[in-house]
Amino acid sequence: xxxxxxxxxxxxxxxxxxxxxxxxxxxxxxxxxxxxxxxxxxxxxxxxxxxxxxxxxxxxxxxxxxxxxxxxxxxxxxxxxxxxxxxxxxxxxxxxxxxxxxxxxxxxxxxxxxxxxxxxxxxxxxxxxxxxxxxxxxxxxxxxxxxxxxxxxxxxxxxxxxxxxxxxxxxxxxxxxxxxxxxxxxxxxxxxxxxxxxxxxxxxxxxxxxxxxxxxxxxxxxxxxxxxxxxxxxxxxxxxxxxxxxxxxxxxxxxxxxxxxxxxxxxxxxxxxxxxxxxxxxxxxxxxxxxxxxxxxxxxxxxxxxxxxxxxxxxxxxxxxxxxxxxxxxxxxxxxxxxxxxxxxxxxxxxxxxxxxxxxxxxxxxxxxxxxxxxxxxxxxxxxxxxxxxxxxxxxxxxxxxxxxxxxxxxxxxxxxxxxxxxxxxxxxxxxxxxxxxxxxxxxxxxxxxxxxxxxxxxxxxxxxxxxxxxxxxxxxxxx
Amino acid sequence: xxxxxxxxxxxxxxxxxxxxxxxxxxxxxxxxxxxxxxxxxxxxxxxxxxxxxxxxxxxxxxxxxxxxxxxxxxxxxxxxxxxxxxxxxxxxxxxxxxxxxxxxxxxxxxxxxxxxxxxxxxxxxxxxxxxxxxxxxxxxxxxxxxxxxxxxxxxxxxxxxxxxxxxxxxxxxxxxxxxxxxxxxxxxxxxxxxxxxxxxxxxxxxxxxxxxxxxxxxxxxxxxxxxxxxxxxxxxxxxxxxxxxxxxxxxxxxxxxxxxxxxxxxxxxxxxxxxxxxxxxxxxxxxxxxxxxxxxxxxxxxxxxxxxxxxxxxxxxxxxxxxxxxxxxxxxxxxxxxxxxxxxxxxxxxxxxxxxxxxxxxxxxxxxxxxxxxxxxxxxxxxxxxxxxxxxxxxxxxxxxxxxxxxxxxxxxxxxxxxxxxxxxxxxxxxxxxxxxxxxxxxxxxxxxxxxxxxxxxxxxxxxxxxxxxx
Numbered sequence: 048x049x050x051x052x053x054x055x056x057x058x059x060x061x062x063x064x065x066x067x068x069x070x071x072x073x074x075x076x077x078x079x080x081x082x083x084x085x086x087x088x089x090x091x092x093x094x095x096x097x098x099x100x101x102x103x104x105x106x107x108x109x110x111x112x113x114x115x116x117x118x119x120x121x122x123x124x125x126x127x128x129x130x131x132x133x134x135x136x137x138x139x140x141x142x143x144x145x146x147x148x149x150x151x152x153x154x155x156x157x158x159x160x161x162x163x164x165x166x167x168x169x170x171x172x173x174x175x176x177x178x179x180x181x182x183x184x185x186x187x188x189x190x191x192x193x194x195x196x197x198x199x200x201x202x203x204x205x206x207x208x209x210x211x212x213x214x215x216x217x218x219x220x221x222x223x224x225x226x227x228x229x230x231x232x233x234x235x236x237x238x239x240x241x242x243x244x245x246x247x248x249x250x251x252x253x254x255x256x257x258x259x260x261x262x263x264x265x266x267x268x269x270x271x272x273x274x275x276x277x278x279x280x281x282x283x284x285x286x287x288x289x290x291x292x293x294x295x296x297x298x299x300x301x302x303x304x305x306x307x308x309x310x311x312x313x314x315x316x317x318x319x320x321x322x323x324x325x326x327x328x329x330x331x332x333x334x335x336x337x338x339x340x341x342x343x344x345x346x347x348x349x350x351x352x353x354x355x356x357x358x359x360x361x362x363x364x365x366x367x368x369x370x371x372x373x374x375x376x377x378x379x380x381x382x383x384x385x386x387x388x389x390x391x392x393x394x395x396x397x398x399x400x401x402x403x404x405x406x407x408x409x410x411x412x413x414x415x416x417x418x419x420x421x422x423x424x425x426x427x428x429x430x431x432x433x434x435x436x437x438x439x440x441x442x443x444x445x446x447x448x449x450x451x452x453x454x455x456x457x458x459x460x461x462x463x464x465x466x467x468x469x470x471x472x473x474x475x476x477x478x479x480x481x482x483x484x485x486x487x488x489x490x491x492x493x494x495x496x497x498x499x500x501x502x503x504x505x506x507x508x509x510x511x512x513x514x515x516x517x518x519x520x521x522x523x524x525x526x527x
Numbered sequence: 528x529x530x531x532x533x534x535x536x537x538x539x540x541x542x543x544x545x546x547x548x549x550x551x552x553x554x555x556x557x558x559x560x561x562x563x564x565x566x567x568x569x570x571x572x573x574x575x576x577x578x579x580x581x582x583x584x585x586x587x588x589x590x591x592x593x594x595x596x597x598x599x600x601x602x603x604x605x606x607x608x609x610x611x612x613x614x615x616x617x618x619x620x621x622x623x624x625x626x627x628x629x630x631x632x633x634x635x636x637x638x639x640x641x642x643x644x645x646x647x648x649x650x651x652x653x654x655x656x657x658x659x660x661x662x663x664x665x666x667x668x669x670x671x672x673x674x675x676x677x678x679x680x681x682x683x684x685x686x687x688x689x690x691x692x693x694x695x696x697x698x699x700x701x702x703x704x705x706x707x708x709x710x711x712x713x714x715x716x717x718x719x720x721x722x723x724x725x726x727x728x729x730x731x732x733x734x735x736x737x738x739x740x741x742x743x744x745x746x747x748x749x750x751x752x753x754x755x756x757x758x759x760x761x762x763x764x765x766x767x768x769x770x771x772x773x774x775x776x777x778x779x780x781x782x783x784x785x786x787x788x789x790x791x792x793x794x795x796x797x798x799x800x801x802x803x804x805x806x807x808x809x810x811x812x813x814x815x816x817x818x819x820x821x822x823x824x825x826x827x828x829x830x831x832x833x834x835x836x837x838x839x840x841x842x843x844x845x846x847x848x849x850x851x852x853x854x855x856x857x858x859x860x861x862x863x864x865x866x867x868x869x870x871x872x873x874x875x876x877x878x879x880x881x882x883x884x885x886x887x888x889x890x891x892x893x894x895x896x897x898x899x900x901x902x903x904x905x906x907x908x909x910x911x912x913x914x915x916x917x918x919x920x921x922x923x924x925x926x927x928x929x930x931x932x933x934x935x936x937x938x939x940x941x942x943x944x945x946x947x948x949x950x951x952x953x954x955x956x957x958x959x960x961x962x963x964x965x966x967x968x969x970x971x972x973x974x975x976x977x978x979x980x981x982x983x984x985x986x987x988x989x990x991x992x993x994x995x996x997x998x
Contacts, residue, residue: 118900439899439901441901444872444903444905446902447901449900450897450910452895452897452910454895454912455892456884456886456892456895457889457890457891457892458889459891460889461886461915462914462915462916463914464911464912465897465911465912466910467897467899467909467910468907468908469909470907
């Protein structure tokens with residue numbers, strides 16, 4: 048059938064962002080032990096308390112086992128076959144883009160996210176993380192004026208140790224889970240963001256993470272703190288070069304929202320998903336969690352997941368403050384042999400808390416896409432409210448779409464609603480569009496974009512364009 | 528023969544009992560069956576009782592129940608001289624049924640252990656059927672109750688000797704509903720394991736009512752497995768009425784296998800029970816099979832109900848619909864785990880799943896997990912779940928019409944439950960269940976319904992000695 052042909056044609060689209068930047072690396076030997084952790088800590092001239100914390104995390108990690116409850120098939124990971132530290136050999140602090148390694152700039156240009164472009168057109172401050180070490184920070188002056196701290200995690204450890212010490216591990220303790228413990232032991236860098244009391248961040252903050260050198264797991268750690276009455280919109284986007292060996296990515300993201308604060312976190316994830324035979328690709332095993340600590344605070348997660356061979360993450364909200372709000376908007380696309388088990392956890396602790404979950408899963412090829420979510424309402428969370436909608440779209444008859452919601456309610460005044468549907472693209476819609484002269488491929492793209500619209504419209508403007516482009520690339524490659 | 532568990536843990540006791548009595552337990556079985564049951568026993572030995580660390584048992588804790596000691600019967604000798612009619616009588620007006628009774632998990636024979644009607648319908652004890660209808664029994668028994676995944680099924684397979692056997696041959700429509708009454712009455716703690724086997728041939732039809740009652744407050748653990756085979760173009764209406772005491776732990780695993788064009792309605796009405804677990808597995812094993820799986824649970828006190836429903840869409844063009852509704856009072860808790868599996872080639876599947884709960888107090892808890900696992904693209908699947916309380920506007924509306932608060936609440940709760948009750952196709956039964964639900968919502972229904980002694984409530988201790996000879 049023609050339809051099948053087109054799906055086949057589109058699903059066979061190759062990964063367009065696969066290339067490899069050759070930059071001199073400063074590497075730790077392969078393997079994981081206490082010496083490696085000391086090496087990382089020493090490389091980053093960290094204070095003793097942080098080294099101690101890392102070692103505690105490592106010792107705890109040794110007592111744990113890799114979990115296997117996900118609807119995923121994860122090949123065994125040899126944690127001793129990973130290089131835990133790799134940094135580009137940049138020597139001095141850079142003042143302008145001219146000083147940045149031209150090869151690195153070319154990489155960004157190929158990705159279509161040139162720093163100049165970003166700077167000039169969108170007014171976005173970009174903290175580009177390449178292989179775990181922050182290379183360039185722009186717009187820092189504007190941010191400085193407002194007292195906003197936005198820097199790499201290692202810089203924050205040096206310059207704002209009190210803040211880091213106070214909040215790091217307060218949302219995701221190193222005992223939380225296997226991958227969080229691993230990250231706590233070996234994290235190399237990441238982003239740190241602090242918005243002071245009463246400040247509305249004038250810029251969309253953004254970082255681009257890239258996994259670059261071969262055989263390096265990327266273990267970044269992000270910490271965002273919105274102090275009272277502050278607002279920030281934080282964006283994170285990822286693309287990675289094509290590589291044959293599987294790479295492990297175990298990041299931790301922590302968000303703290305104090306009283307009346309609003310933190311919006313958006314991400315587009317497009318790491319290398321492996322080739323059409325399901326070889327290679329990134330393992331994206333990430334712990335993301337935010338806590339609405341004060342009253343009336345709000346945390347909003349928006350994610351567009353198109354990449355990675357395995358995605359396993361649940362960006363969560365702990366709604367501790369009264370009247371706090373948690374939101375989760377997600378589009379997850381899987382194609383070929385990709386596997387995703389993603390969703391969220393909304394834990395209602397405070398009174399009058401509310402949460403919204405909108406999840407759109409799209410699976411094509413031989414992939415498996417699962418939504419797994421927890422809504423927990425404890426006894427004290429009076430008048431709390433949850434609405435969940437998770438829809439799945441199946442493209443092709445070899446893929447799987449699964450929904451595993453968990454709802455735990457102990458409070459009579461709460462209202463919880465959950466609905467989900469699974470379907471394929473309606474023939475009628477397709478026919479209608481084609482009848483108007485739109486080619487089948489564009490029609491499918493249109494329908495899928497419409498299907499995901501609810502989530503895409505939550506993305507900041509600058510991101511929405513890229514996300515749509517990404518979706519069409521993956522869709523061109525996936526939905527077909 | 529009867530034995531007691533008394534020493535170590537219940538698991539160790541059961542293992543010892545099986546090893547000591549395997550000749551009694553496995554008597555008269557075919558070699559294949561013995562192999563199978565021994566394998567089941569080994570699986571239980573390995574895995575023991577489920578615990579809350581297991582995903583499927585996270586919210587249902589058996590540990591309190593398995594701490595106790597129990598009495599176990601290995602043969603039905605105790606039935607000698609018992610007239611079941613004096614213990615329990617179904618009093619649904621104008622409901623005419625063929626009653627099949629079990630007491631403490633053993634078939635109670637009134638006129639022989641097996642009955643064959645003119646149509647060829649066979650009703651009776653499973654133990655007897657194994658002997659007299661080995662050809663039928665061996666073809667079906669233990670074939671769909673999977674012992675690998677659930678150690679309680681394995682335990683049942685190893686131990687269960689008796690139960691109910693129903694066979695409806697091809698082209699037979701059974702006009703009078705059958706009623707399986709399972710009663711527990713015992714003077715001390717009792718552990719019951721029985722196995723029911725129900726077979727419908729092609730173009731057959733059966734209405735089956737399964738009543739599980741206890742008639743006293745004694746502690747009991749019941750681990751029942753029911754295997755149901757519904758042949759091509761056949762139809763089964765299955766109603767379960769569960770009204771058990773607060774000291775009972777009732778694990779009810781039912782496996783349904785539907786062939787092409789088969790139709791199943793299973794409707795579980797859970798009115799009372801200390802801890803009730805319903806494991807329902809439905810396999811749609813032929814095209815155009817249709818399954819309606821309903822349930823309503825009304826729990827209070829510290830009662831716990833757990834409904835696990837697994838629907839396997841193995842063939843295209845099948846339909847399944849799950850609807851479970853519950854009202855939870857006091858510190859009652861409910862678990863619902865629906866799991867729809869649509870296999871790779873099961874295209875044009877329609878599968879729906881709905882779980883609605885009303886929490887009346889702040890101590891009640893609901894855990895609901897409506898899962899979908901889908902591997903085919905041309906399907907329509909949906910699931911929905913809600914947890915809430917009575918609609919304040921509706922309440923106000925009723926009150927503004929001069930209906931008192933209590934009655935208005937009852938009315939709304941009744942309307943909520945009625946959606947499931949209305950699926951009951953046997954008119955007198957529906958009226959009766961309707962009535963029972965109303966009573967239950969008023970808090971008047973318990974197993975002591977017909978008794979004036981109130982022996983279960985500590986506030987009203989009753990001591991009297993009556994010399995029966997003088998009456």
